[in-house]
Structure formats: structure tokens, C-alpha cells
Amino acid sequence: MRRLLLTAAALVALWGASFGLSYVELGRASLAVALIIAAFKAVLVVLVFMELLHEKTSVKLAAGSALLTVTIFVTLVAADVATRAPAPLDPPEPHPTHVSPGTGAPGW
Amino acid sequence: MHTQRRRLKDTTMSEHPVHRSAADAVAIGPATSEPFDTLLHQAHAARLGMWVFLASELLLFGGFFALLTAYRFEHADGFREAVHANTKVLGSMNTLVLLTSSTCVAVAVHVFREGRRRLAGALVFTTVALGAVFLTLKMTEYGLHFHEGIFPGGHGEWFLHHDTPGLATFWTIYFVATGLHAMHVTVGMIFLGIVGRSVLNGRLPRAHAHRLELAAVYWHLVDVVWIFLWPLFYLA
Amino acid sequence: MTATATDLDVTAAPVPTAAPTSAKPSSYLTDGTTVRSWLLTTDHKRIALLYFVSVSFFLFLGGILALALRLEHLTPGPTIMSAYTYNRVFTLHGVIMVFLFLIPSIPATFGNFLLPIMIGAKDLAFPRINLLSWYIYLAGAALLIWAMINGGLDTGWTFYTPYSAHSPSAVVPAVLGVFIVGWSSILTGLNFIVSVHTLRARGLRLMKMPLFVWAIYSTSIIQVLATPVLGLSMVLVAIDAGLGWGIFDPSRGGDPVLFQHLFWFYSHPAVYIMILPAMGVVSEVIPTFARKVPYSYEAIAYSALGIAFTGFLTWGHHMFTAGISAVDAGAFGILSMMVAVFSAIKVFTWVATLYKGSISLTTPLAYVFVFLFLFVFGGMTGVAVASTSLDLHWHDTYFVVAHFHFIMVGGALTAFLAGLHYWFPKVTGRMYGERLGLVACVLVFAGFFVTFFPQFLLGNAGMPRRYYYYSPEHQPLHVISTIGALGLGAALLLILGYLGWALVYGEKAPDNPWGSRSYEWLTRSPPPTHNFDATPRFALGPYDYTRPDEDAHAHAEAPAQGHDHV
Known part of the structure; x- marks a missing residue:
């Protein structure tokens, strides 16, 4: 029982951390941080609750x-x-010699 | 705390978890369904079956995770803009609701094993009620989106003045994925409601605790899926 | 051999069964004869037969459509159908053969029938779910067929977006039908996995299971883990086609290549759903008729798991020309070739098992020889098309059509026929005629080879697949291919004929006509409702051909409740 309640407390704390951090400007790292916290929560639920x-x-x-x-x-x-260079379905840019869709990528 | 589980764990994987002694066999009772010799054995099979099913469910949502990852690479700006426009506070409250409900049902399983039937039943129905709260909040969110002019498929007036590539994709996947998740919440509520009823009126004996566990484990998976959908749709 | 035997004697207390005194002639076939007793049965053996009947029906239907396609290609222009019908017929052929025949063919019939017997269980873990899966299959099939009749489907069995979102044909009901059939596949796989883990008889360790069980177990893993992704991709196509939300619509920022990722994440492993059970059949037939222990039991068992795992790493090789990145294409090309390693391990082990065996050339073994030849042929061309540079040339030509028909017809269907003959005595209690069986086998091989070998040449010469009109210089090879297809069809009808005859007039089959050591032969032919009159001791391994028959049977029998093996 104690273990269940401790886990619940940890889950709420992680939720708070994730919610709070979403107001902090972390740029591109914000999603990674949020997902790492989510992974911790999921591990707790799966290992303890389940x-x-x-x-x-x-x-x-x-x-x-x-x-x-x-x-x-x-x-x-x-x-x-x-690793796709230009999205294959973007309208082709005006280019005098259109060789292949992957002009910037290593060729076939 | 849960002695039956301990015993189950001790038996090796390659052998039947058949009863070790006659005393055990009496305590556990006879099997109810054809192919199994003991109830303990049947309970393990049911639990494994549920986990295999959940593995399958995880892959179902895995398709969304793959789509979301790929589209985020393709439309990084559009996705960030859409996330900022989402109902973050309501969505986050919903996460808290689901986490609480998971705790409730986990405790319910625990106290049911100890024989506290009424408390277990009450907790199961609290879980169902929290599920209803979740769905209500979710519907409110949908209502707010529609009010703003955000409809699936890039329809609606919101898209007239928001035209970053990827916005339509974000909202469509948002509606489909959360809609499918809401369906799972509903199924979980029905499942818990049925088991919860037989817990309350005493028709579910303690030896059959695994039925409650199955419903609980399913509910937890619904929670786990949401734990990942939340940051992807609301946070970043 | 002796080590395991002594091991087991310690734990091998006979487990009491439900009805040890049941009358001898009663079998699962005579236990209830009403229609209701069949349609509401939870007996895995009866459900297997229900599946067998439905699966054979769809094989027949798909076969008719294939013949129609071949007849259409007798001339470069219109022959017997319009281009409009042609598109619908090749789609219908693919959908029926893949989703309604090949996927359930061996697992849901032979797997259902044999897996519980091979692990010494009374039934599968969830008998009612087993029956439910058959009804789900029927419901999905009915919806598919309804869609085919009301509007048809012209997207090809791959449902590629963006075309499938705009096709005027009945895309929505068809993809929902596939979605429903998928659930039946998941439930079957789930049942098998749980049964293998929880229902093995005492003393039957994992590494003592018959190899067919390993194959079905590996297949089930794929069914459970891959099918939901197919389900999701079908739902998304239904949404795009029915509601027009454009998840994969490029004009709204969608990416059709992602649909292909979702689709092939299932549909490539699906190839192993088809071929792994076939490999299981081969692994049973070869030791029996070579009367030899498999060259390496472990190699065959582990390579089945290996194929199941690597099967999840290869789907991108269907998309080399679809616009995936060069890096991903290279990775998928290399990963795809890993499957060939595991397949080769199997082939070499089978051949090594045959080497110096005491071979009796019966119909099942003849089909296995056909399988080995065609599977290696199809597998090698598979390695070829997994190379990006070659695939750019062969993609969407008849070369690819020939390649996957070598695996699916030459591999899976041939093994299905091998299993059908091998277990016919066990399932029905009757013997089929060996001579006609061998004749039909030769005809199947000849018909198959004449049908599909020319298609390699056609593809290499540049004949694209799914084309209604073709250049006249391709006509000779198309004509040969059509002749072969007619021969293959006739051979299959011949099999249907003599097996039907044997079902009624065939000689009564003994319990173990092949002298096999595998566990399904320890029970009666046909088996009693609960599979064994007395649970056998499984004292010997399933391939223990190291001692004479009588000795082996003495070990196999339960000491107290001996039931007579003649």
C-alpha cells in the first residue's frame, strides 16, 4: 500500500515538473524533456501499478x-x-536541370 | 501481501504452475474452465492473455507515435504553433485525472486481495467516475476547438488565418488519436463497471481477484498511452 | 536421449484426464453431429475444420479470379474483360488471397488443430475466443465481399494513398473488412502464445516441443505485434476516403509515404505470417519421412524466432522507389538480407536432415521437395530485389510478381498441401491414395513453374505489373504463363477430388501411419474430443528416431491407462 501511494506521489510530482517546464522556454529540447519525463511516469505505472x-x-x-x-x-x-533531403512531394523548385528528387542527398 | 502471486512467481516458466500440495489445491479451488487444471493456472493464463492483448494495443497506438514523429520532422514549425494553440490547461488537468484514477484502481486491487470488498468496490467506481470526468473534459476541449473554428481535415475558419504547413495534419491526427483513446477510456469504464459491480455485491470471490486485475491493467495501459499523448499534443 | 528420458521419469506422474473410460470409437467428429454442435463448438479441432472450409472456399474464389486474370492476358489488348473490370479483379484476387487465404491458412487450420495436441493440452487457453475469432473472420470476409460486389475495389491490395482516398470504388467498406479480419488474426495469435506458455503438459519443456509449435509461436508473435498497425492504417484510409480529412493528402501537408510505412510495417511481416507456418510443416514432414533426428533442432527453432524478429526490420524494401531517404533505403536493404541468413539456416538444416536419411517418398515429402526448390528460388530472387540498385529496375514489374508468388504459392501453398496430406489421416481418420497424390504433386509443381517462371523473364524484359495493355512482344511468355495457370488449377481440382473421395471411401487410417515420433501421432486417428484418452508421458523427444518402433511406443504410453497403439 505504501509503495502504491509513494508511486502516486512520484507521478503527481513528475506531472507537475512536466507541466511547469512547459512554461519555460527550452527551445528544441522541450519536447525531449517532456518525453523523458513521460517515460519515467510510464515506467512507474507499468512496473508498480501494473x-x-x-x-x-x-x-x-x-x-x-x-x-x-x-x-x-x-x-x-x-x-x-x-534523412530525406527535400520532401519528395514539395512542389519542385524552379531549377534549370532537374536531375533527381534527392539533389542534396547522397544519390542512389 | 499477495501470497498467491508470490507462489506463481516461484514456479519456473517451463512448468505448469500446478498446485504444489493438496492443501494448496483445496485453498485455490477447482478450475472453472476446461483446459486448465487449477484456478491459479487459469488466472495466470488470463493475465498473460491480457498482457499480450495490451502489447497489441501498444502497437496500435505505436502507429500514431510513428506518424507524429515523422510529421514533426516534416513540419516542425507548424506542429509547434499548433501545440501552442491547444487547450493546455484542460489537457493537463485530464492527465492528472487519469493518473489519479490509475492510483485508485491500483489501490482497489490491493485492498480487494486483502478482502476489503466494499472499499475495493468504492475505489473501482471512483475510477469509473474519474473516467467520466476525463471524457467530459475531453468533450469540453473538442467544443472549444470547434468554437475556435478548428475542425479535423483542416476545415474551419481558424485555418484561414493560420496557414503554416502541418497545422491541418496536426489537428487531424490530434482528433483521430484522442478520439481513439477516448474510445479506449469508454471500453475501460465499461469493463471496470462490470467487474466493480460483482466486487460490490460479493459475487466476485477473492480467489477470482484476477478478473479485477485484468480490468485494472487495461485501465493502466489507457493511462500509459495518454502519458505520451499529453506532451506530444499539449506541451511541446 | 537417455538423459532426457530419465529426467522426465521423475516428474512424469500421469495427470488424470476428464473421461478416462470414454468409449473407444468416439472421436471429436462423432461427438455431436448437429449443425449447432459445429457452429457453437469450442473444440479447437472443429474450429480448425470450420476455418479449413472457409479458407479453402476463398482459395477457390481467389484461384478463379487468378485464372480470369491470366485469360485476360492471352492477348495484348482486351480479351475477356474491360480495363475497368481488370483493375477490380486483380485487387480482389490480391485481397482475398492475402487476407482471407494465406494469413489464416496454416495457423488457423493446422495450427489450431495440432498445437494443443502437440503440447499435450485439452484445448487452447481460450476456447471461446478461438470460436469468436472465426466469426470475426467471417464478418470481415462478408464485409469485404459485399464491398467487392457493391462498387468493387480498384486500388490494388495495397490501398496506396493518395489514390485510395479518391478512388470511386468501395474503399471504405473494403478497408473496414480488412480491419475486422485483422482482429481475428490477433486473437488467434494471442490464443496460441498463451497456450504455449501455460498449457504445455508436465515435462514438456520448451525445447522439447515439436518444431511446428515453434513456427506457429513465432508466427503468433508477428500476428499480435504487426496486425494492429495494419488496423490503424486501414482506419486512417477509411477516414481519408470516407470523411476526406486528408491525413496523407500532400495538399494539406500529409505524406503518402508515411501510409506506406504503416502499411508495410504490417504487410512485410505478414509475409512471414505466411511462410513461417509453412516452414513449420516442412520441419515436421522431413524428420518423419527421413526417419532422422533434425540436424539441429535448436537451429530450426531459434531461426524461426530470428525470422519473426528480423521480419520487423525490413519493411522499407517495398518503398525503395517511393521516395524514402537514401540512408533509410540502404539500411532497409541490408536488414532485409538478414532474413536470408535465417532462412538459409533452415534450408541447410533441412537438407542436412535429409542427407543419409532413410527416405520414403510419400506425397507430403514430395511437396516438401517442391517447397525447397521453389522457396530457395523465390528467396534468392528476394535477396536480389532487396538490393536497391537492382530493385530500381525491377520494381513494379512482373519480376516482383513472380518473386512473391514463388514464396506465397510455391512456398506457403505447397507447404499447405504438404500438411494437408501429412495430417489428413490424423484429422479425418482416412488414408488418401498415395499414387494419385504423387501425380497431383508433380502436376502442381509443373503448373506452378510454367505459370510463374516466365513472369521473371517478363519482368526482366520490362513488363510492368497491373497493366491491362501490354506490348505484343510480351505475348508468347504471357500465353505460356496462362497455360501453366490452367494446369495448376486443374491439379488443385484433382486434389480436391481425390481427397473428397478419400474422406468417404478411403481406407481407415491407423493411429500413426507414418511411424512418426511427433506427439500428435500418440493419440487416436481421429483424436477424441479431449485429444488424449490418457495424457501421454512425452518421455521421448518429438524426433527421437534412435530406437525401433516398439521400444519407442513402450515409452510413449502412460503406464497405468495404456491405450492401444497398434
């Missing part, structure tokens, strides 16, 4: 593989968009 710590290996495997798969998914999609 009792993953006490579950059997098979349950941990299920949770772990879901997390791994989501990570792969988001990473490889992001890797594409982050």
Missing part, C-alpha cells in the same frame, strides 16, 4: 517485445523522414 515487476517471465517477454517493436517502428520511420 505489477510487471512481480509477473512471470512470459508476461515480461510480452511487454518487452511490444516495447522493442514500437521502438524499431518509430526509429526506422523517423530515420527515413529525418
Whole structure:
């Protein structure tokens, strides 16, 4: 019981931190900070409230593989968009010799 | 505190968690459903089944996370502008509501295992009520958006004087993702309501605590998803 | 062998079963004969048969459509249908074959039937959810077919945006149908995963499970983790097409390439949903008919998990020409080739198992030989198209069509037929005719090869896929391909004919006609409702061919409640 209430207190504290920090101008880091705090909260909920710590290996495997798969998914999609040179569907800029959509990127 | 769980944990993964002794078997009672020998065994299967289902749910929302990440790379400015225009205070209150509700249902599971049936039931229904508060706030937010002229698909007059690329995309994904999340909240409320009723009227014996756990675990996942949607849509 | 046997004797107390004194001839087939007893059954074996009937129906339907497409391509211009119909027919063929046949084919039929028996369980963990999944499948299929009749669908089975958002055809009901079918797939996978973890009989360690169970388990992981993303992408297409919100609409800042990311994140692993169970069938058939322990049990089991995992790392190779970044394309190209490593491990292990085995050439094994040849052929061309430089040339040509048909028809369908013959005696209690079986197998191979090999040449010569008109110089190869397709169709009908005949007039099958050591053969043919009259001891491994038959059976029987293995 004590553990549950401590966790709840920690969750509210993290919520407050995240909410407060959103008023501080952190520039590009603000999203990263907010997501890191969110990750801490999620870990608390999953391990303590959902009792993953006490579950059997098979349950941990299920949770772990879901997390791994989501990570792969988001990473490889992001890797594409982050390394695309010009967005392929932007209207082509007036350019005398239009060679390929990826003029700035390493070619095929 | 929860002795049954401890015992479950001790059995190795490769073997049945079958009862160790005759005394245990009596304490646990007979199995209710066909393929299992003991209730303890069945409870573990149900719990694993729920977790596998939640793994699947996580991937469903994972699609949104992938989309949001990608679009944020493509339309960094538009997304930041849209986040600033969002109803941050209401959204953040909603986060607090869900965190509280998760705490309630976690405590409910704990006290139910100790046999405090009425308290457990009351806490479950508090959770359901907090779910209703969440949905009400969410609807209020939607109302405010519509009032401002923000509709999904880039429709509405707000978009006439806000034309940074990516705004329409942000709002459409916002409506679809939070809408799908609200559907999950509703399902979780129904699930908790059904289990909560049988907790209160005593039809759910302590040995069947896993049914309450299943509903609780589902509710927590809904919370976890929101924990990530909140910063992405409201904070930064 | 001896180490495990002694290990197990310690824990192998016979577990009492529900009805040890049930009358001998009663089987799951005779336990209730009303329509209601079938439609409301929770017996995994009956649900497997329900799935089998529906899946075969859709194979037949998809096959008819394939023949229509091949007939259309007999001439470079219009032959038997208009271009309007052509677009609808190839879409319907793809949707039916992928979502209604290949995905559920082996897991929902053989997996459903055999997985509980192979782990010594009475049923799956959630029998009612198992039945529910079949009804969900039917509901989704019905919606799909309704959409096909009322408006049709002309987007191709890939539903690419932005076209699918503007297509005049019935996109919304069709994608919702796919969405619903997806849930049935998730529930089946969930049931299998939980059953493997919680219902294995005493003493049946993970590394003593039959390899088919490993294959189905790996498949289930993909079904559970990939299908929801398909569901989401279908919902988003439905929103774009039905409500016009333009999530992927470039004019509103949307990015259609992201749809392809979501779609292929499911649909590439879906290829392994189709091929992994096929590999499981092969892993069962080869040790039985070579009468040999698999060259490496661990290699086959772990490579199944390896394929399931790497399957999630490769989806981008469908998008090399779609506008993804060069960096991502390069990464996906390399990651894709990792799948080939695990597949090669399997192929080499199978071949090494066959080497110096005591081979009896029966129909199932003949299909496995066909599988090995076609799978290696299809797999090698897969490595070729995973290279970005080559894919730029072959993308969206018949080369790709030939490649994936080699895997899906040459691999998955061939293994489906192998499994159908291999387990026919167990499922029905009857024997099929071996001679006709071998003849049909040769016909299937010939028909398949004549159909699809010319398509590699067509693609390489520049024939694009999904084109209604083509240049006349491609006609000879198209004609050959059509002739092959007719042969393949005839061979499949022949199989349907003699198996139907055997179902009624076939010889009664013994419990273990192949002399296999795998666990499903320890029970009667057809099995009783609760799978085993007395739970066997699983004293030997599933591939223990190191001792003579009688000896092996003596170990297999439960000491007290022996049931007669003749």
C-alpha cells in the first residue's frame, strides 16, 4: 500500500515538473524533456501499478517485445523522414536541370 | 501481501504452475474452465492473455507515435504553433485525472486481495467516475476547438488565418488519436463497471481477484498511452 | 536421449484426464453431429475444420479470379474483360488471397488443430475466443465481399494513398473488412502464445516441443505485434476516403509515404505470417519421412524466432522507389538480407536432415521437395530485389510478381498441401491414395513453374505489373504463363477430388501411419474430443528416431491407462 501511494506521489510530482517546464522556454529540447519525463511516469505505472515487476517471465517477454517493436517502428520511420533531403512531394523548385528528387542527398 | 502471486512467481516458466500440495489445491479451488487444471493456472493464463492483448494495443497506438514523429520532422514549425494553440490547461488537468484514477484502481486491487470488498468496490467506481470526468473534459476541449473554428481535415475558419504547413495534419491526427483513446477510456469504464459491480455485491470471490486485475491493467495501459499523448499534443 | 528420458521419469506422474473410460470409437467428429454442435463448438479441432472450409472456399474464389486474370492476358489488348473490370479483379484476387487465404491458412487450420495436441493440452487457453475469432473472420470476409460486389475495389491490395482516398470504388467498406479480419488474426495469435506458455503438459519443456509449435509461436508473435498497425492504417484510409480529412493528402501537408510505412510495417511481416507456418510443416514432414533426428533442432527453432524478429526490420524494401531517404533505403536493404541468413539456416538444416536419411517418398515429402526448390528460388530472387540498385529496375514489374508468388504459392501453398496430406489421416481418420497424390504433386509443381517462371523473364524484359495493355512482344511468355495457370488449377481440382473421395471411401487410417515420433501421432486417428484418452508421458523427444518402433511406443504410453497403439 505504501509503495502504491509513494508511486502516486512520484507521478503527481513528475506531472507537475512536466507541466511547469512547459512554461519555460527550452527551445528544441522541450519536447525531449517532456518525453523523458513521460517515460519515467510510464515506467512507474507499468512496473508498480501494473505489477510487471512481480509477473512471470512470459508476461515480461510480452511487454518487452511490444516495447522493442514500437521502438524499431518509430526509429526506422523517423530515420527515413529525418534523412530525406527535400520532401519528395514539395512542389519542385524552379531549377534549370532537374536531375533527381534527392539533389542534396547522397544519390542512389 | 499477495501470497498467491508470490507462489506463481516461484514456479519456473517451463512448468505448469500446478498446485504444489493438496492443501494448496483445496485453498485455490477447482478450475472453472476446461483446459486448465487449477484456478491459479487459469488466472495466470488470463493475465498473460491480457498482457499480450495490451502489447497489441501498444502497437496500435505505436502507429500514431510513428506518424507524429515523422510529421514533426516534416513540419516542425507548424506542429509547434499548433501545440501552442491547444487547450493546455484542460489537457493537463485530464492527465492528472487519469493518473489519479490509475492510483485508485491500483489501490482497489490491493485492498480487494486483502478482502476489503466494499472499499475495493468504492475505489473501482471512483475510477469509473474519474473516467467520466476525463471524457467530459475531453468533450469540453473538442467544443472549444470547434468554437475556435478548428475542425479535423483542416476545415474551419481558424485555418484561414493560420496557414503554416502541418497545422491541418496536426489537428487531424490530434482528433483521430484522442478520439481513439477516448474510445479506449469508454471500453475501460465499461469493463471496470462490470467487474466493480460483482466486487460490490460479493459475487466476485477473492480467489477470482484476477478478473479485477485484468480490468485494472487495461485501465493502466489507457493511462500509459495518454502519458505520451499529453506532451506530444499539449506541451511541446 | 537417455538423459532426457530419465529426467522426465521423475516428474512424469500421469495427470488424470476428464473421461478416462470414454468409449473407444468416439472421436471429436462423432461427438455431436448437429449443425449447432459445429457452429457453437469450442473444440479447437472443429474450429480448425470450420476455418479449413472457409479458407479453402476463398482459395477457390481467389484461384478463379487468378485464372480470369491470366485469360485476360492471352492477348495484348482486351480479351475477356474491360480495363475497368481488370483493375477490380486483380485487387480482389490480391485481397482475398492475402487476407482471407494465406494469413489464416496454416495457423488457423493446422495450427489450431495440432498445437494443443502437440503440447499435450485439452484445448487452447481460450476456447471461446478461438470460436469468436472465426466469426470475426467471417464478418470481415462478408464485409469485404459485399464491398467487392457493391462498387468493387480498384486500388490494388495495397490501398496506396493518395489514390485510395479518391478512388470511386468501395474503399471504405473494403478497408473496414480488412480491419475486422485483422482482429481475428490477433486473437488467434494471442490464443496460441498463451497456450504455449501455460498449457504445455508436465515435462514438456520448451525445447522439447515439436518444431511446428515453434513456427506457429513465432508466427503468433508477428500476428499480435504487426496486425494492429495494419488496423490503424486501414482506419486512417477509411477516414481519408470516407470523411476526406486528408491525413496523407500532400495538399494539406500529409505524406503518402508515411501510409506506406504503416502499411508495410504490417504487410512485410505478414509475409512471414505466411511462410513461417509453412516452414513449420516442412520441419515436421522431413524428420518423419527421413526417419532422422533434425540436424539441429535448436537451429530450426531459434531461426524461426530470428525470422519473426528480423521480419520487423525490413519493411522499407517495398518503398525503395517511393521516395524514402537514401540512408533509410540502404539500411532497409541490408536488414532485409538478414532474413536470408535465417532462412538459409533452415534450408541447410533441412537438407542436412535429409542427407543419409532413410527416405520414403510419400506425397507430403514430395511437396516438401517442391517447397525447397521453389522457396530457395523465390528467396534468392528476394535477396536480389532487396538490393536497391537492382530493385530500381525491377520494381513494379512482373519480376516482383513472380518473386512473391514463388514464396506465397510455391512456398506457403505447397507447404499447405504438404500438411494437408501429412495430417489428413490424423484429422479425418482416412488414408488418401498415395499414387494419385504423387501425380497431383508433380502436376502442381509443373503448373506452378510454367505459370510463374516466365513472369521473371517478363519482368526482366520490362513488363510492368497491373497493366491491362501490354506490348505484343510480351505475348508468347504471357500465353505460356496462362497455360501453366490452367494446369495448376486443374491439379488443385484433382486434389480436391481425390481427397473428397478419400474422406468417404478411403481406407481407415491407423493411429500413426507414418511411424512418426511427433506427439500428435500418440493419440487416436481421429483424436477424441479431449485429444488424449490418457495424457501421454512425452518421455521421448518429438524426433527421437534412435530406437525401433516398439521400444519407442513402450515409452510413449502412460503406464497405468495404456491405450492401444497398434
